[in-house]
Amino acid sequence: MNTYLRILSYAKPWGRFAPGYLIFSILAVLFGLLNLALLAPLLDVIFDQNGAEKLAKYTALPEFSLSKDYVVGTFNYYLLQTVNEYGKFGSLIFVCIIIIISFLFANVFKYLSAIVMAKAKAETIKNMRVDVYKSVSNLHVGYFTEQRKGDIISRITNDIQQIENSITHNLKIIFREPFTVVVYFWLLIMTSPSLTLFTLIMLPIAGVMISEIAKRLKKRATQSQESLGRQLNILDETISGMRVIKAFNAVGYINRIFSKEVKNYADIDYGFSKRYELSSPVSEILGAVSISGILIYGGDLVLNKGTLDASAFIMFMAVFTQILQPTKAIAGAVTQFQKGIASGERVFEIIDTKPTIVNIPNPRKLENFEKEIEFRNVSFSYGSKEVLDSVSFKVGKGKTIALVGPSGGGKSTLANLVPRFYDPDEGEILIDGIPMKEYDFNSIRDQMGIVTQESILFNDTLHNNIAFGLENINEEEVIKAAKIANAHEFIMQESEGYQRLIGDRGSKLSGGQKQRVTIARALLKNPSILILDEATSALDSESEMLVQDAINHLMKSRTSLVIAHRLSTIQNADEILVINEGKIVERGTHSTLMQHDGIYQKLTAMQGL
Numbered sequence: 021m022n023t024y025l026r027i028l029s030y031a032k033p034w035g036r037f038a039p040g041y042l043i044f045s046i047l048a049v050l051f052g053l054l055n056l057a058l059l060a061p062l063l064d065v066i067f068d069q070n071g072a073e074k075l076a077k078y079t080a081l082p083e084f085s086l087s088k089d090y091v092v093g094t095f096n097y098y099l100l101q102t103v104n105e106y107g108k109f110g111s112l113i114f115v116c117i118i119i120i121i122s123f124l125f126a127n128v129f130k131y132l133s134a135i136v137m138a139k140a141k142a143e144t145i146k147n148m149r150v151d152v153y154k155s156v157s158n159l160h161v162g163y164f165t166e167q168r169k170g171d172i173i174s175r176i177t178n179d180i181q182q183i184e185n186s187i188t189h190n191l192k193i194i195f196r197e198p199f200t201v202v203v204y205f206w207l208l209i210m211t212s213p214s215l216t217l218f219t220l221i222m223l224p225i226a227g228v229m230i231s232e233i234a235k236r237l238k239k240r241a242t243q244s245q246e247s248l249g250r251q252l253n254i255l256d257e258t259i260s261g262m263r264v265i266k267a268f269n270a271v272g273y274i275n276r277i278f279s280k281e282v283k284n285y286a287d288i289d290y291g292f293s294k295r296y297e298l299s300s301p302v303s304e305i306l307g308a309v310s311i312s313g314i315l316i317y318g319g320d321l322v323l324n325k326g327t328l329d330a331s332a333f334i335m336f337m338a339v340f341t342q343i344l345q346p347t348k349a350i351a352g353a354v355t356q357f358q359k360g361i362a363s364g365e366r367v368f369e370i371i372d373t374k375p376t377i378v379n380i381p382n383p384r385k386l387e388n389f390e391k392e393i394e395f396r397n398v399s400f401s402y403g404s405k406e407v408l409d410s411v412s413f414k415v416g417k418g419k420t421i422a423l424v425g426p427s428g429g430g431k432s433t434l435a436n437l438v439p440r441f442y443d444p445d446e447g448e449i450l451i452d453g454i455p456m457k458e459y460d461f462n463s464i465r466d467q468m469g470i471v472t473q474e475s476i477l478f479n480d481t482l483h484n485n486i487a488f489g490l491e492n493i494n495e496e497e498v499i500k501a502a503k504i505a506n507a508h509e510f511i512m513q514e515s516e517g518y519q520r521l522i523g524d525r526g527s528k529l530s531g532g533q534k535q536r537v538t539i540a541r542a543l544l545k546n547p548s549i550l551i552l553d554e555a556t557s558a559l560d561s562e563s564e565m566l567v568q569d570a571i572n573h574l575m576k577s578r579t580s581l582v583i584a585h586r587l588s589t590i591q592n593a594d595e596i597l598v599i600n601e602g603k604i605v606e607r608g609t610h611s612t613l614m615q616h617d618g619i620y621q622k623l624t625a626m627q628g629l
């Protein structure tokens with residue numbers, strides 16, 4: 021129920037929708053009711069032998085009150101007038117015209133209320149999508165490695181779609197139909213209290229059965245959404261890796277994986293439908309049982325006891341069948357809701373996930389990086405896997421520190437701590453002598469440029485990829501950065517130049533070109549601290565030279581933390597840290613390290629330096 025209310029809270033502002041909806045709905049119900057209310061007295065007068073006598077006493081308008089007597093009295097008064105004037109058949113036509121008009125109004129108002137609700141629904145879905153996307157983008161970097169990508173995408177797309185289909189779609193039922201039921205019941209009570217009491221006993225039985233079905237639906241709905249997430253994950257990985265899949269002749273393999281998941285989904289879906297489809301027949305049968313029960317009980321009142329008029333009984337039955345309709349609709353909506361609630365819970369799970377990297381209250385801003393970055397006994401682990409073990413070092417402003425060592429040693433992890441993508445488990449990182457946690461992490465990241473082995477580019481123009489995240493950047497600045505990054509030349513080879521679209525993740529560019537675009541991006545940002553994580557390792561040697569040249573320009577007069585697989589590129593570093601199994605095992609300049617028989621010496625020998 022809470023999830024449900026929370027979903028509704030996204031239909032803000034309620035003030036804009038609720039009044040219109042309520043008024044239109046009430047009018048629709050009242051006009052609908054009028055039709056039925058007209059039925060009994062009409063039948064009485066026109067077809068009952070004694071009808072004319074009964075009608076004859078309504079010679080004056082009754083005094084106003086909120087009761088059946090007033091409504092009946094008023095109607096009969098006018099009916100008597102018309103009967104006197106136009107005869108019985110004339111009155112029948114007269115009443116039929118009223119019925120048509122009231123039907124017309126009832127449906128016009130029904131339509132208007134539906135329109136208002138449609139708007140509220142559209143708003144709800146829009147607000148939810150925006151909110152969940154905002155929450156996702158604010159989460160810490162670690163979240164995206166822990167959580168499967170397909171699952172996140174699925175929650176934002178499929179689950180919200182599901183909420184739209186099941187919850188908001190049934191909003192109008194849940195809001196209008198109970199009102200209809202109440203008004204109709206009032207009419208029933210007015211007609212025959214004892215018969216109404218009897219029908220009231222029948223309804224809870226139906227209610228219990230329906231809610232029992234509904235309960236079982238939710239679990240299935242959750243499973244089916246989870247499966248959709250896994251399907252998206254498989255799609256994402258296999259479509260982007262199609263080249264490798266084909267090269268390894270693994271098409272059959274991925275087909276089997278996908279079919280298995282899809283089959284799983286189909287099973288869940290079928291299981292859901294089997295139960296879901298049960299709710300309508302069950303309520304139908306219960307409806308028939310209650311109608312029969314009422315026929316017998318009411319028939320007894322009319323035929324044997326004589327305490328109920330035949331016309332009143334007919335009207336009662338007419339109203340009762342009208343109640344069945346909305347009651348069934350409510351039951352259907354409640355079962356449908358289970359799908360939406362299950363999806364709602366999945367969406368709110370993301371919205372409620374708190375980022376683990378947050379600012380302290382009133383953090384200080386890192387306006388200018390002045391002195392040094394210091395790692396003081398920093399340890400870090402992913403879950404239970406320890407990756408960094410009591411690492412300490414300093415990088416002075418304008419200096420270059422290089423991290424080298426065997427793969428898996430923890431170099432990238434260490435580099436990820438500097439922009440505070442993760443917090444250390446133990447120890448501290450200080451910037452200009454102040455613990456990093458005391459700064460606003462955005463102000464730290466503003467000072468940093470990061471180039472990694474994978475070039476992270478977006479399906480946009482070259483200009484926008486270079487000016488990424490920066491505002492008010494003009495063409496000249498972009499060109500200047502691209503020139504320093506050795507990117508201008510290849511960009512200008514195509515006629516669209518900087519306006520050229522580079523494809524999904526930059527797929528229309530070569531590896532070296534992509535990397536030079538990311539370097540141009542870093543140059544344009546003009547950061548005081550640079551983090552380079554194997555920026556050239558994915559490249560062939562020719563483009564590596566171009567990229568290395570660009571990197572050398574980028575590093576000029578900046579503080580740099582460089583992870584390099586090719587040791588020739590870091591020989592001039594002010595300090596080289598050799599990292600192995602999460603520890604600094606050797607440290608010094610190139611020449612001092614070369615004098616020592618250790619890992620560094622071995623690595624350089626391997627690379628033939």
Ligand SMILES: Nc1ncnc2c1ncn2[C@@H]1O[C@H](COP(=O)(O)OP(=O)(O)O)[C@@H](O)[C@H]1O
Pocket residue numbers: 165402405407426427428429430431432433434
């Ligand atoms: N997101 C992660 N979750 C769990 N373990 C990780 C994650 N990233 C890296 N690791 C593990 O941490 C260790 C260090 O990785 P990394 O810092 O990437 O090493 P390097 O950059 O030196 O090659 C490796 O054993 C790797 O398997």
Ligand SMILES: [Mg+2]
Pocket residue numbers: 431432433553
């Ligand atoms: Mg690495």
